[in-house]
Every structure is written in structure tokens, then in C-alpha cells.
Amino acid sequence: MNDVWVLLSFGPQGWSDDIARGALVTISLALATLPIGLLIGFMVALAKRSDxxxxxxAGNVYTTIFRGLPELLTLFVVFYGGQIAIGQIVRLFNADAAIEVNSFVAGMVALGVVFSSYCSEVFLSAFRAIPPGQYEGAYALGLSRMKTMRLVILPQLIRVALPGLSNLWLNLLKDTALVSVIGLSDILRQAGIAARVTKEAFLFYGLACLVYLALAMISSVGLHAIERSVRRQDAAR
Amino acid sequence: MSAVAESTRPPAPPRRWTGARIAGHVLVGLWIAAGLGLVAYLVSAWDPDLFARYVPLYLSGLGVTLLLVAVSIVIGAILSVPIAYARMSSNRLLGTLAYAYVYFFRGTPLIAQTFMIYYGVGSFRAELDAVGLWGFFREAWYCAILAFSLNTAAYQAEILRGAIESVPRGQWEGAASLGLHKLQTMWKVVLPQALIVALRPYGNEIILMIKASAIVAIITVYDLMGETRRAYAQTFDFQTYIWAGVIYLAIVEALRHCVDWIERRITVHQNR
Structure with a gap:
């Protein structure tokens, strides 16, 4: 039993420091994907509700494709396909250049397109919850389309979309585990290395699951706090 | 009178080329170009030998994927009933246990759960050997079924619970006043109404499982994704991935339209 605590310690004998580094990679990948996914998702939602x-x-084709493909396949297509495509472009200029796509960037792109296609659906249904009178009132006050969106619609939209977006964030956090397959040293890959070296697979994969669970719990506490504060602002108005 | 009004109405103004319209046409043009490019690529990369060799493998992979999803969904559905019951029961201990189960399986990545079962059970080899279960856990296929069933049971339990709780209390009370006992009420009154609500989430769950099933390729099950990876490793031909994408997309879209059709059929009485 003593043995297990040594393996789980942070020292040179233990693996917790490696897994903690993996957790940092996971979190930074998810955080780096989030703004891109939100932005593209919002644009696609705008496209899908336009006249x-x-x-x-164009918007519907985007969501159909990226919601229909398995995330893992998207990841492989981005990773290997991107490697081939960029390699061919580079070879036009420099015949013997070797290209390797960074797995972090490939993960960001693949998770970003998947996230954004789900995100566009959340925004779309949030748009439907905003009564048309809000637009009409804003136009009657002489606000431009851009200003109507920014000052009137967006603040309400985010409130309506927040629960759906929270769910998507939790999914994104879980989907980052797939990137370990293309060699990014996230939680799962670090746990796998530890498992292979120490032959304690159940211990380390179990630990990886618990780390993901902890990340999910921390996120839901944070997201609940945001939702509460938004609701409080709502009530104050 | 109306003819006059008709003739005096001004003609509709021509649709102007607004920014949105230009952007829309450019984007659709890009999609069409991408689609044509894909078709052109597949035609240029057409190789009869490759097809003769890999079409049977892809078909068997597809069979494995569909079987895996079907078996896991059915086992998950069976497991989900007691879990949903425990979630709704007034017994504190049962409720907490079911909640912990659902929270664990929904809060951690399926790929980590699969790894934990497939690689992790090796740590208990001596114990499993003693009870004669080692043969079961040594096979990647059974481990995948176990992991997927446990995972989807958690999701399906939540779907079931949400659907049953969406049926108003009055339905239970009405059935009780007619003298139906609880099981009859559940079977004849509540479930038929709940399943209408649950149809779409169930459909989504099946689609999610089909997409998630691709990860069993990593634990050496040769499903559609596994065959694709093997084909790519042997040929370094990128069209292997493109074909897999086409097949997955076709299944998911077919399933989605199927669910839409069923939903239209079973809700006819609601929008009469």
C-alpha cells in the first residue's frame, strides 16, 4: 500500500507531477479552442438565421458535416490531411522540406470545428427565444444593425444560451482526451505512460478519470456562479 | 375590383446584391468547390485493386461498428431502468449511489473509461483468473462492449428519468383513481407519453454512440475506424479516411432522418 503512495507522489519517484502537467495541457487546449469555437459558432448561427x-x-452544410463525423475521424483528417496538404504547398517552394503538423494545433482545429457546429445550434435556438419586438424597438430608436446586435440582442442572447454553452464546455473538456491519440501529452497520455512504466494501469487510468471528474466539477461550480450572477443582473434590471 | 388592384400593384423590386447575399453565394460556391474537389480527388485516386482489397474489410468493419452500438445500446437500455428507478426513488442511499454512477460516467471521457477497463483490468489478473473471468476481459471486443454499455446506461437513465418526470402528476393520480396499480399506470399511461418525449434524446444518444464507437479502434477492435486506420497504415493513401467519413456521415444522416420521420408519425395526434 505504501508503494501506491510513492507512485502517486509528486517527487521523482511519483507520477502526479507528470499528470498535473498533462492536466495543464488539457486545460490550455480546451481554453484555446473555446474562443475560436464560440466565434465561428456565432457566425454560423447568424448565417443560419439570415433571410x-x-x-x-452554407451554414447548414457546415453543421451537417461536422456534427455527423466522429470527432476522432475529424481529428485524424485534420492531422494527416493537414500534414499532406501543407506538405504539398510547401514542396512547391522547397522540394525537400519535411512538414509535421503540431498536434496541439490540429487538436484545436478539429475540436474547434466540432464545438462550433454544436455551438451554432445553441445560439440558433437562443436567437429564437428573443422576441422580434427587441429588434424593432432598437431600430425605432435609430440604432444601426451592428449596434442593435451588440447592445440589445447579444446581452440577452448570452443569458439564454448560457446553460447550453455550459454543456458544450463540459463536452469539450471530455473531447480533449481524444487528442492524446495523435500524441499530445494530455492527462490521458501521461496516465498511459505512467501505466506502461509502472504496470499499474487501473490505478493511473482511474486517476486520469478522477482528474477529468475534478475538472468537470470545478467547471460546473464556476459555470453555476456565472449563471447565478447573470440571473441576479437580470432581476436587478 | 381585385383585378384592378392586381394590375396597379407595382412590380417587386429586383433583389439587390447585398453583402449577405454575396457572402452566401461565395460560401455556397466554396462548399460546391470543395465537394467537386473531393469527387475529383476520389476519381483521380480510383484504384480497382485497392477497392477489391478493402471493400470487404470496410464492410466487415461497418458490421462491427453497428453490432457494437446495437449491443451496447440494448444492454445500456436494460441497465438504465434500475438506475433511473434509483435516481427517482425517495431512498437517500439509492438516489446518491445512482447519482454518483451517472455523474462519473457522464463526467469523464468515454475513451478514458474504455482504457481503464481494457488496460486496467490487467492489474486484477490473478483475481479474475480465480473466478474464471479473465478470458472475458482479455478480449478487447468484450471490454469495449462493457465500457460502452456502462457509459450509455448512465446517459439513457437520465433520458428515461427526464421523460418520466415530464409526464404531469395528474396522470398518475387519474390512473390511481381509476384503480390501476403502479406498474399498470407506468406501462399503460406514463410510458407511452414519456417515450414521445424521449424519442429525440434516444435518437441523439444512438448517433453519439455511433460517433463515439470510433474510439474502439485504439484498443485494437477492427470496427470501421479500425479498418480505416489499418488501410491507411498499409497504403498511406488518404482516401481511406475520406471513404470512412462518407460512410459515417451517411449512417448518421440516415438515422437522423429516420428519427424525424418516426417523430412525425407518433405525434400526429398532437398537431391535429
């Missing part, structure tokens, strides 16, 4: 049929079609 212009071609814009609507």
Missing part, C-alpha cells in the same frame, strides 16, 4: 437562402444553406 438569404444561400447563406442558410
Amino acid at each position: 438569404e437562402p444561400s447563406l442558410k444553406l
